[in-house]
Amino acid sequence: MNLAEFAIRRPIAIMMVVVGVILIGVVSSSKIPFTLLPDITYPKVTIRTEYPHAAPEEVESLVTRPIEQAVGIIQNVVKQSSVSRPGMSEVVVEFRWGVDMDVAVMD
Structure with missing residues (x-):
């Protein structure tokens, strides 16, 4: 059957x-x-700095590169990108999933 x-x-x-x-x-x-909106912390830190009335080249050499070098020694960094604009620098650092972001920000 x-x-x-x-x-x-x-x-x-x-x-x-x-x-x-x-x-x-x-x-x-x-x-x-x-939950409809779970509490997820994306492992990303954005560092924004202002340097008023400076050209992008100045911002890059005086602000962005030193920040990139300082961030380069931090552990668990997956990706790092930066943008230098007139009067402003923005460095984005992405970490591995599972990294304690409070500790990563202090580093």
Whole structure:
């Protein structure tokens, strides 16, 4: 007897299995915690500095490069990028997942 024959010959047994699966699903969904907006800290730090009335070349040589060199010795850095604009420098440092960002910021 295959599954199709069993389902035709014993419809009450199939209904009980379906109801059981639905009940297990309802109970499981009520026990699983979920949040619409989970608290996830992306391992990224942005360092913005201002140097008023300075050209991008000056900002790069006097601000951005020293910050990049200082950040370069920190452990668990995955990626580092920077942008120098007139009067402003921005260095973005990405860390590995699982790094304690409070400790990383202090480094």
